[in-house]
Each structure stands twice: as C-alpha cells, then as structure tokens.
Amino acid sequence: MELPRQRLLVVSEELDEAELAALKFLSLEHVPMRRLEAIQKAQDFFEALQEKGMIEAGSLVFLKELLYRLGRIDLLEAQLGSSREEMERELQIPGRAKVSAYRYLLFQLSEDITEDELKSFKFLLGKELPKCRLNPKTTMLDVFIEMEKKGILGEDNLSMLKSLCAEINIILLKRIEEYELNLFGEEEMLIPEEQRGSTRGPEAHARWLASSVAPDSPGSWNESSQLEAYKMTSRPCGVCLILNNHNFAKAREAVPEPKNMKDRNGTDVDAAALRRVFSKLHFTIAEYRDLTAEEIRKIVNIYRCEDHKDKDCFVCCILSHGKKGIVYGVDGQEVPIQELTNSFTGQNCHSLAGKPKVFFVQACQGDACQKGVTIETDSGEQDSSVETDARFQLDCIPAEADFLLGMATLQDYVSYRSPRQGTWYIQALCQHLEYSCPRGEDILTILTAVNQEVSRKSCKPNAEKQMPQPSFTLRKKLIFAVN
Missing domain, CATH: 1.10.533.10 (Death Domain, Fas)
Known part of the structure; x- marks a missing residue:
C-alpha cells in the first residue's frame, strides 16, 4: 500500500517552525540528532521518519502520536482520521507510546x-x-x-x-x-x-x-466528594476585576515628608500573571491602573451594578499599598477592604447572590521598612519600625455566605515584592492556579499550597517571613474549570 503522500504534504504545509522543532525533539529517541539538526522542512522530517521505519505503508501511528502530543488535533482528525479520545485510549496501553515519557516531560x-x-x-x-x-x-x-x-x-x-x-x-x-x-x-x-x-x-x-x-477533570470531584461544588460552567465564567496601582506620585505630592509611598515596581508582572491565568479559567478581564481612592470606589460600584445573572463567579484582585484593613488609592487616601467586599453581598448585588465572590488582596496589613535593594514591602512606607503590639480584628469579609478573601499577609505584617519578578503572593497564587486547576483541585487546597510556598521564602539579610491569610464563608467546593 502506498503512503498517503498527499496527506503528509498537507500536514507538512500546516506546521510552523516551532512545531517542527517540537516534532524533531520528540523524535530524538528514534532519529539521530545529527540527522535531525540538518532538517529545516517538515517534508524532510517525514522522509527521515520513513528511513527509520517510523512511518510505513499503511501505518501512520507514530505521526498520529506526534500530532497528538503537539496538540494539533485539527490535523490529527482531518488528515489522519483519528481523534483525541482514540489517542487517549491508545496511549494508555503499555508499549503503544513511542515518544518516551522523559522526552514528553521535557x-x-x-x-x-x-x-x-x-x-x-x-x-x-x-x-x-x-x-x-x-x-x-x-x-x-x-x-x-x-x-x-x-x-x-x-x-x-x-x-x-x-x-x-x-x-x-x-x-x-x-x-x-x-x-x-x-x-x-x-x-x-x-x-x-x-x-x-x-x-x-x-x-x-x-x-x-x-x-x-x-488529568482528572474538574467534574470528577463532584462524583468522588460528598461536598457539593459551585456551578462554574458558564462561558464566560465571570469577570476578573484587576485594580492595579503602580504610580503613587500623587500620594507623595500630598504628603512628601516624613513618609512617602514608593511606586510599586513589579506590580505589572503580577497583573500580567493574573490576566494570563484567569483568561485560561474563562474569565473576562477588566483591568484598571493607578486609581485614586474615589476612583476605586467608582469602579467597584460599576461592577456592583452590573448584571451577573449569566455568570457563575466574580473575582476581584487588588494590587496596591495598604495597612490594617485598608488599601490605598494612588492619592494616598484610604479605602476599607470591607467596604469593597460588602459591595457584593446579596443585598447590594442581587445577581451574585449564592455565587462565589473571590477577592485577592496584595497589600501590606502593617508597617515595615524597605529591606534591601531588590525586595520592597507593600506597606507604602519607609519607616524603620515594625508594629507588633497592635490589635486588629480581620473583619474585612462579609458575614454572609459565598465569600473568599485571600490576603497576601497576616494582620499587622508586611508583604514583599520584587521589582523584577512581582510579589511573592501573587506569583505563587498564579503558579498554583495554573498547575492545580487542570487537576480539579479546589481553591482552598490551592491556597494552602500557596501558604506553604510563600512561608518558605525569606527576605535577607534579616530573614523576614511572610504568611498569607485566606478567610472564607464558602458553602461548597470552589473549583475553577479549565475546559
């Protein structure tokens, strides 16, 4: 039987340079590296596979696996007559996979x-x-x-x-x-x-x-767990509101001495990570930069008044300077966190009643000095004292059900931010969401892992630590669906 050359030609024309490089990498156990390094075209790659007996007359099994690994399900179905489900079943049979587990991991x-x-x-x-x-x-x-x-x-x-x-x-x-x-x-x-x-x-x-x-699908949790999960199947799932305050020049002009608020260099790295992750989780992203206290209130009120009846969830991420129970606008004025969360109670936002309302707050909840030249605090202050005996009851979360508040740090304490890599908390949060959501893990399990990772970090030279603090009134498992 002749090889379906026309199909191979169509496949070769559809592959770009990066995809060809990936196919070559996945085939290194079967074709010598020297031979692969000389290949610049997909047609030449297919010829090399034929030379090694990896593509034979009437059998394109290895090529099907390569396209499946590459994620080109369109070519797999249209040109090679296979499907994602068929390949998933096939590759679970011992000995059928020709791409090594090691190389596929890389x-x-x-x-x-x-x-x-x-x-x-x-x-x-x-x-x-x-x-x-x-x-x-x-x-x-x-x-x-x-x-x-x-x-x-x-x-x-x-x-x-x-x-x-x-x-x-x-x-x-x-x-x-x-x-x-x-x-x-x-x-x-x-x-x-x-x-x-x-x-x-x-x-x-x-x-x-x-x-x-x-990987385990998010829905599998519902079958194996006695605890019900929130519905998270709407597309889009909801709004992810990002309030990203970077430039605090207005605050410094208002109160230039003795304390000022430094610009929050690195916050855009956090915002980019949040956009990437919550886009994958099917949220509509709405980002606002450098808001005064009054502008924060106005933006929050806009989304409070929106109709969320066709959505399953609401997420709000606040990146700013702060202190106990408040975040700062770029003008240095205070906005109580509880005022923001209370805006979305069932009484104030009817269309979100019974649905999860999630807030992630990257801001200090106490005072501390800047440590070193590459790590900064999000207290917004340069004072050298650390307040350790202050009493503050964390009452930022409404008493009613279906709220989750993820704070970057415990009450009275600072949180740390790298001007180049972003904050410890938001970066760990995004990494764990990206890793664990496809595996069907619920948000509280994910936040526990975030706590563990952030708590292991230390700010030299005095080895200061940071411990995030989630609090919640959720009634069900909250599992962000990827598919």
Whole structure:
C-alpha cells in the first residue's frame, strides 16, 4: 500500500517552525540528532521518519502520536482520521507510546515556561553551556538539547534540572517530581537518583503518559466528594476585576515628608500573571491602573451594578499599598477592604447572590521598612519600625455566605515584592492556579499550597517571613474549570 503522500504534504504545509522543532525533539529517541539538526522542512522530517521505519505503508501511528502530543488535533482528525479520545485510549496501553515519557516531560515543561523564566534558565546555565548557543533565539528545547549534549541532563539525570526549577518556578519542579513518582513509586523515590534502577517497564511509562495527557477533570470531584461544588460552567465564567496601582506620585505630592509611598515596581508582572491565568479559567478581564481612592470606589460600584445573572463567579484582585484593613488609592487616601467586599453581598448585588465572590488582596496589613535593594514591602512606607503590639480584628469579609478573601499577609505584617519578578503572593497564587486547576483541585487546597510556598521564602539579610491569610464563608467546593 502506498503512503498517503498527499496527506503528509498537507500536514507538512500546516506546521510552523516551532512545531517542527517540537516534532524533531520528540523524535530524538528514534532519529539521530545529527540527522535531525540538518532538517529545516517538515517534508524532510517525514522522509527521515520513513528511513527509520517510523512511518510505513499503511501505518501512520507514530505521526498520529506526534500530532497528538503537539496538540494539533485539527490535523490529527482531518488528515489522519483519528481523534483525541482514540489517542487517549491508545496511549494508555503499555508499549503503544513511542515518544518516551522523559522526552514528553521535557516538552511539556518547555510549553509551560515563560519568556522571563527562559531568560533565567539561560542565565543560570551560563557557565555550563556555551554562551554562543544561549542567544536570544535559543528556545527552551534548544537548552534541553544542549544540556543533554553536555551530560547534565538525561532520563536518569534530572538533578540539575530540578535544582534550576526549584529556583525559577517551583511548579515546574512539582511536575518533575510527579513524573518521578509515577515512574519509580514511593519506595524507590527514597533512593538517591544515581542508585535507582535505570530501566522502567512500559507499564510505568504508560501510567505517567496517561496521567499527563488525561488529568482528572474538574467534574470528577463532584462524583468522588460528598461536598457539593459551585456551578462554574458558564462561558464566560465571570469577570476578573484587576485594580492595579503602580504610580503613587500623587500620594507623595500630598504628603512628601516624613513618609512617602514608593511606586510599586513589579506590580505589572503580577497583573500580567493574573490576566494570563484567569483568561485560561474563562474569565473576562477588566483591568484598571493607578486609581485614586474615589476612583476605586467608582469602579467597584460599576461592577456592583452590573448584571451577573449569566455568570457563575466574580473575582476581584487588588494590587496596591495598604495597612490594617485598608488599601490605598494612588492619592494616598484610604479605602476599607470591607467596604469593597460588602459591595457584593446579596443585598447590594442581587445577581451574585449564592455565587462565589473571590477577592485577592496584595497589600501590606502593617508597617515595615524597605529591606534591601531588590525586595520592597507593600506597606507604602519607609519607616524603620515594625508594629507588633497592635490589635486588629480581620473583619474585612462579609458575614454572609459565598465569600473568599485571600490576603497576601497576616494582620499587622508586611508583604514583599520584587521589582523584577512581582510579589511573592501573587506569583505563587498564579503558579498554583495554573498547575492545580487542570487537576480539579479546589481553591482552598490551592491556597494552602500557596501558604506553604510563600512561608518558605525569606527576605535577607534579616530573614523576614511572610504568611498569607485566606478567610472564607464558602458553602461548597470552589473549583475553577479549565475546559
């Protein structure tokens, strides 16, 4: 039987440069690297697969798997006559997958790494890898290949990659640990990496590949848990309102001495992360920058008066300076957090009654001085004293049901912000939402993981700590759906 060359031609014409690079990377166990490095066109790649017997007359099984791994379900269905569901079933059978679990792990990591994180990888690997290969056009897949060539990355040599991920993004580290746990099991995970068995059977590979391509769906929680979940199926699911205060020049003009409010450098990194994550969670994003106290009230009132009857949830993210129970406008005037949350009670916003109202507040809840030159506090003050004996009852959340308030820090304490990487709290929150929501985890489980991560951080030289504080009156599980 002749190969369906016309179909292969159509597929090759649909693939862009980055997708071809990904296909080549996923095929490295089957086609020599030297052969793949010379390939610039998808047609030449298919010829190389034919030479190695990976594409044969009447059989495009490997190509189907590659397109599935790549996420090109359109080509898989239209040109190769298969479907997502068929491939999911097929790849759960031990021995059927030809792309190794290890290489697919690296590909998934490369897909999740941001541009800033890629720059961090390149910087930290500057001594190990030739600088000429770490130019601006170098992709994460290129970095992985160079690490493999240098012998610092391999199927049984993930130590350096794990160390890098621990510094750059702990969610990436968790992906690797999850992969290892599926392949080795809990007992072998206790053995040092260099002493573990080098061969895992096809059952272990199939188990991880199946878990990586078919994660638990959010709906599965409803079947396995006695606790009911909020309905989160509307599209869009709701509004994610982001109030992002960066420039506090008006506040400094009003009260220039003895204390002033510094501009919140790094807050745009937080806002970008929130936009990215909540867009994936099917929220309509509404962002407002540099609002005075009165403007904050006006914007909140606009969304209070909106009709949310066709929505399932409301999210409000406040990024600003603050102190106990309040956030600041850019004019230095105070807005009580409770005033903002009370705007969305059932009495004040009828169309959100019985629906979850979620507030994330990145602002200090006490006073502290700036620590170091790269880490700042969000207290908005430069005073050197830390108030430790003040009494403040956290009553920012309404007494009625269906509210969640995620505070960046405990009462009386500061929260920390990197001018380059954003705040500890918002960055950890976004990373954990992005990692855990596709796995069907509820928001309280996610916020517990955020607490754990943020509490491990410390601000040198005095090793100051930060502990976020969620409070809630939720009646059901709140699970943000990705699909």
